[in-house]
Amino acid sequence: xxxxxxxxxxxxxxxxxxxxxxxxxxxxxxxxxxxxxxxxxxxxxxxxxxxxxxxxxxxxxxxxxxxxxxxxxxxxxxxxxxxxxxxxxxxxxxxxxxxxxxxxxxxxxxxxxxxxxxxxxxxxxxxxxxxxxxxxxxxxxxxxxxxxxxxxxxxxxxxxxxxxxxxxxxxxxxxxxxxxxxxxxxxxxxxxxxxxxxxxxxxxxxxxxxxxxxxxxxxxxxxxxxxxxxxxxxxxxxxxxxxxxxxxxxxxxxxxxxxxxxxxxxxxxxxxx
Amino acid sequence: xxxxxxxxxxxxxxxxxxxxxxxxxxxxxxxxxxxxxxxxxxxxxxxxxxxxxxxxxxxxxxxxxxxxxxxxxxxxxxxxxxxxxxxxxxxxxxxxxxxxxxxxxxxxxxxxxxxxxxxxxxxxxxxxxxxxxxxxxxxxxxxxxxxxxxxxxxxxxxxxxxxxxxxx
Numbered sequence: 001x002x003x004x005x006x007x008x009x010x011x012x013x014x015x016x017x018x019x020x021x022x023x024x025x026x027x028x029x030x031x032x033x034x035x036x037x038x039x040x041x042x043x044x045x046x047x048x049x050x051x052x053x054x055x056x057x058x059x060x061x062x063x064x065x066x067x068x069x070x071x072x073x074x075x076x077x078x079x080x081x082x083x084x085x086x087x088x089x090x091x092x093x094x095x096x097x098x099x100x101x102x103x104x105x106x107x108x109x110x111x112x113x114x115x116x117x118x119x120x121x122x123x124x125x126x127x128x129x130x131x132x133x134x135x136x137x138x139x140x141x142x143x144x145x146x147x148x149x150x151x152x153x154x155x156x157x158x159x160x161x162x163x164x165x166x167x168x169x170x171x172x173x174x175x176x177x178x179x180x181x182x183x184x185x186x187x188x189x190x191x192x193x194x195x196x197x198x199x200x201x202x203x204x205x206x207x208x209x210x211x212x213x214x215x216x217x218x219x220x221x222x223x224x225x226x227x228x229x230x231x232x233x234x235x236x237x238x239x240x241x242x243x244x245x246x247x248x249x250x251x252x253x254x255x256x257x258x259x260x261x262x263x264x265x266x267x268x269x270x271x272x273x
Numbered sequence: 274x275x276x277x278x279x280x281x282x283x284x285x286x287x288x289x290x291x292x293x294x295x296x297x298x299x300x301x302x303x304x305x306x307x308x309x310x311x312x313x314x315x316x317x318x319x320x321x322x323x324x325x326x327x328x329x330x331x332x333x334x335x336x337x338x339x340x341x342x343x344x345x346x347x348x349x350x351x352x353x354x355x356x357x358x359x360x361x362x363x364x365x366x367x368x369x370x371x372x373x374x375x376x377x378x379x380x381x382x383x384x385x386x387x388x389x390x391x392x393x394x395x396x397x398x399x400x401x402x403x404x405x406x407x408x409x410x411x412x413x414x415x416x417x418x419x420x421x422x423x424x425x426x427x428x429x430x431x432x433x434x435x436x437x438x439x440x441x
Contacts, residue, residue: 021298222284235288
C-alpha cells in the first residue's frame with residue numbers, strides 16, 4: 001500500500017508537471033526590469049530612512065536644548081512630516097527576503113543594509129493594473145483567453161504529437177530540422193536530457209540522433225539547426241561548452257572552429273572549467 | 274551587474290524557466306500560482322545573481338527560494354502582476370489516469386508544508402536531510418510532515434469521500 005501510494009504520487013507529480021505553463025520568450029526582460037525597479041525602490045527607502053534618522057537626531061537635539069532650560073519654546077520636530085514618501089506612501093506589503101535561501105548557504109552573507117530592509121511598495125502604480133477585460137490586449141500585446149485558439153483561426157498551423165513516444169519516453173520539442181521534421185529532446189531522467197531525436201510529422205516515425213546525457217548539475221539547451229547540423233550547449237550557470245552533431249545522427253563533438261577568443265565582445269560563450 | 278552577468282542571467286531564464294515553472298506547478302497545483310512563484314523567484318535570483326553565480330548554484334537557489342516562498346505567508350498575502358497570462362487549469366490536458374487525477378486532487382487538500390515536502394521528496398528526489406536544508410527546518414520536521422502527508426493520502430485513497438480539496 002505504502003509503495004503504491006508513493007508510486008502513484010511520483011507518477012502524478014511527473015505527469016502533472018508536463019501540464020505546467022510555458023514561459024514567454026520575453027520573461028527574462030520582464031524579470032530584469034522588475035528586479036531593477038525593486039532595487040531602486042529599496043535604495044530610495046534606505047535613503048528615506050537615513051533622512052528620518054537624521055531628522056530624529058535633530059529632534060533629540062532640539063528637545064535636549066529645551067530640557068536644558070532655554071527661553072524659547074521647543075518646536076516639535078514632527079517626525080511624521082519627514083516620513084519617507086514614495087515607498088511608504090503605499091504602505092508596506094510585508095514582503096521580505098526571508099524566503100530566499102540564507103546567502104551563507106549559497107553565497108557569502110551580504111553586508112549591505114538592504115539585507116535587513118523590508119521590501120515595500122510593490123509594484124509601482126503603473127504596474128498594478130487590474131487584469132485586462134476580455135478582448136483587451138495586455139501591455140506585451142499578448143492576446144487573452146477570449147481570442148479563439150490559433151488552430152481555429154489558422155487550420156493546419158498547429159501540429160500535435162504525443163508527450164511520450166513508444167520506446168523513447170517523454171519528449172520535448174526543441175526546434176525544427178526541416179519543414180516536416182522536428183528536433184526532440186528525450187529525458188533520461190527527470191529534468192535531464194537523455195538523447196536527441198528526429199520526429200517525422202508526416203509519418204510519426206522517430207529516429208535517434210545522438211546521446212547527450214550530462215552529469216548532475218549540467219544542463220543542455222540552446223539548440224540550433226542549420227547546414228545539416230545541430231548545435232547546442234551544455235552549461236551549469238557558470239561555464240558553457242558547445243557541441244555539434246550531424247542531423248543525420250552520430251557522435252556529438254566539440255566544434256573545432258570554436259574558440260572563446262573568436263567571440264568578439266565575449267558573446268555568450270565562456271571556456272569550460 | 275556587469276554585462277556578462279546580465280547575459281548569463283538572460284540565458285539562464287531562457288533555458289531553465291520552463292523547468293522552474295514545472296516545479297512551481299507541482300508545488301502550487303495551479304498554473305497562475307506557478308507563474309507567480311517562478312516570476313518572484315527569478316526576480317530575487319536576479320538581485321542575487323552575481324553572488325549566486327559565483328557559487329555555480331543559480332538553479333538550486335531559485336528552487337530553494339520557490340519552496341520557501343510557497344510555504345511562507347508571502348503568497349497568502351499577495352500575488353504579483355504577472356508578465357504573461359498563463360492558461361487556467363481547466364484548459365490544461367487532463368492527467369492520463371484516474372489514479373493520478375485522484376492523487377492530484379488529494380494533494381490539493383494537503384497543507385502547503387506537507388505538500389512541499391512530498392514534492393521535494395518525490396519530484397525533486399531529495400533526501401530528508403536535503404529537504405530540511407531547502408525548507409530551513411529540522412530533519413524531524415521533514416519526517417513528520419512526510420509521515421502525516423502520506424498517512425493522509427493513504428486514508429483518503431482508502432476512503433475517497435475524505436477528499437475535500439481545501440488547499441492551505
